[in-house]
Amino acid sequence: MAQVVDSKKACAVNPLKMSQPLGASYAFMGLDRCMPVMHGSQGCTSFGLVLLVRHFKEAIPLQTTAMNEVTTILGGFENVEKALLNIKQRAKPSVIAICSTGLTETKGDDVEGYLELVRQRQPSLDDTALVYVSTPDYVGAFEDGFAKAVKAIIDAVVEQQDASNGFATVARDTQQVNVLAGSQLTPGDIDEIKDIIESFGLKAIVLPDVSRSLDGHIPEDWRGTTLGGTTLDEIRRMGNSVATLAIGEQMRAAALSLNERAGVPLHVFDRLTGLAANDRFLTTLSQISGQPVPARYRRQRSQLLDAMLDAHFYLGNLKVAIGAEPDLLYAAGMTLHELGAKLVSCVTTTHSKVLELLPVEQVLVGDLEDLEAAAKDCDVMITHSHGRQAAERLDKPFLRLGFPIFDRIGNSHRVMVGYRGTRQFIFDVANLMMAHIPHAGPDHWPLPEAAQRVAQPAAVTLPWPASRSPVSTNGVAP
Known part of the structure; x- marks a missing residue:
């Protein structure tokens, strides 16, 4: 801990x-x-x-x-x-x-x-x-303000229902679920989450839904307000949902508020980056919908496993320094740890329960100077764009992650959730390390020390019995 x-x-x-x-x-x-x-x-x-x-x-x-x-x-x-x-x-x-x-x-x-x-x-x-x-x-910090705002929206718009009879009078839409999307999720992440939920025959009300307002589209007309997002009518209907899926520890308070106001059962997912995390997410959706996991996700899961095998040569025992908001730090840090990387320095912005779960001796609530000092003995530095000068001074590989990223385009469309998003994140880190390893590849062994430190992939658990495939021989999910 x-x-x-x-x-x-x-x-x-x-x-x-x-x-x-x-x-x-x-x-x-x-x-x-x-x-x-x-x-x-x-x-x-x-x-x-x-x-x-x-x-x-x-x-x-x-x-x-x-x-x-x-x-x-x-x-x-x-x-x-x-x-x-x-x-x-x-x-x-x-x-x-x-x-x-x-x-x-x-x-x-x-x-x-x-x-x-x-x-x-x-x-x-x-x-x-x-x-x-x-x-x-x-x-506080960015994540705290975001979490407070989501809770304030729910408290202001969602009506308080009669709790005396266990919310029995609330009309539940068995195909509607709420998704409370934390600040660590990009518009692309939210689109991926909605696609996954809809593949189970469910309808998702996302709050807040920046995938409809900040996804980089050309609007048909101009107006001075936001150009899309969660409507007031959708927020009012959140009390009728069959479940609330809170993505990130920061969304727990908002999910509890919705539960107290309308009795909506809640499921908190500390991250959706990583193998086991997505196994749990898909299993939960299957239980809520009563539908089997769609066949394509077994294929995506297999692709992720293959990506983990391909990348672990470059990520095993990799010494990492990360600076990010708590939920993003946890998602990225735990995923790299599962690939065999070592979290040497973790610097964050505010307190959160998930920080105590990180596999590192100490998490510092500090600044980029603290991260730079600790990153001298690391192999890679990960933080937002304000850390680029520190990485240049240290001559370290630098992965931009979080907010703000102003020296790259396409930030709205980056995906780091689901099997596919996890796979892409692994590729990004592995490719970054390959680019900084002279003559890296099987034809140029031995690799430098950072790439030679190989760790075995983390043990995985299937969300279905290992003795059978989730897809029957006729191509129909059981």
Whole structure:
């Protein structure tokens, strides 16, 4: 079990983490016809906007209440009211989602009280959903803000059902499941998850669904709000689902809230990258749907096993330094560990229960300076684009992972989940190492030390009895 410790430095040097308001804003991007708003100064919003635009290479709708010195001291009610009215008049959103910043949190603005007063004063906002989440940027990180925003959406939109009779009056749609998608998932990841769920004859309501808003498509028309995502009607229907699938530990609180409000059973998956993790996911979907695992996933699983065999020559005993948000760090780190790699340095941004499960002595809540110092004795460095200079200084192979990645394109379409996504992640790391090994290959043995350290692939368990194939001889799944 890993020990999670906080850095004792007086300041962050080359910060690794992104702020809570930015994480909350990203979650709100997954709602249809939504306008996210940061309640704070213009600079707070501008900084987050630049990061989102550079990462996705798309137009990002993000507004601000534009607090200044005077309004900060006297209170931000007028700024909030003006912002809501201007956004309603110009963009006509279905949802206006507000997150706080360090400025207004330090002042102590009662934004929930502001919104109640605005409702009373401005009937023109009656048909617009208002969601507020408290996200001070001097505590927590990107993942925390994202998780709080998803829970706030559920609490604001999903109706509380009668729990006195065990939610017996709730009409369940036996083919509908909820998917709470953590911040570590790309739009491409969400598309892959939806495809897998639909192959079992189920319908998925994903919250937030950035695969419909930030997938890099050309819209048929222009509007000032988000260009797709989870609709308000879909969120309201989440209480009628037969199950909730929470992807990432960060989504546990939101899944519990949905369970408390509507009695929806929950299944939390700490990751969907890796062999055993996807075996469990497919088995759960089979149990929920009552359908057998489709035949194509046995083929994909076999391909993943072959990829693990091909790649373990380059990943066995590979010394890895990773810096990422907790759920992403856990997904990537555990997958590499199962391939025989050694996690030498793990640096993260905030606390999470999954960090204690990592196969490393210590996980540091720190910055990229800490990662650079520990990566000197490692074979590869993995983090987002802000770590590229450190990798250059150390002359280490560098894999870009997480948010933001602004010096590469196609970030929306990267897939790291499912059997296919896991296979691609393994290929990416193995190919990176091959590119940094002179004359690597069976015709040029021996390989350098990093590639010679070979470990056996992790033991695997089939999601069906090993004595028989999940596909019968006539090609029909049993």
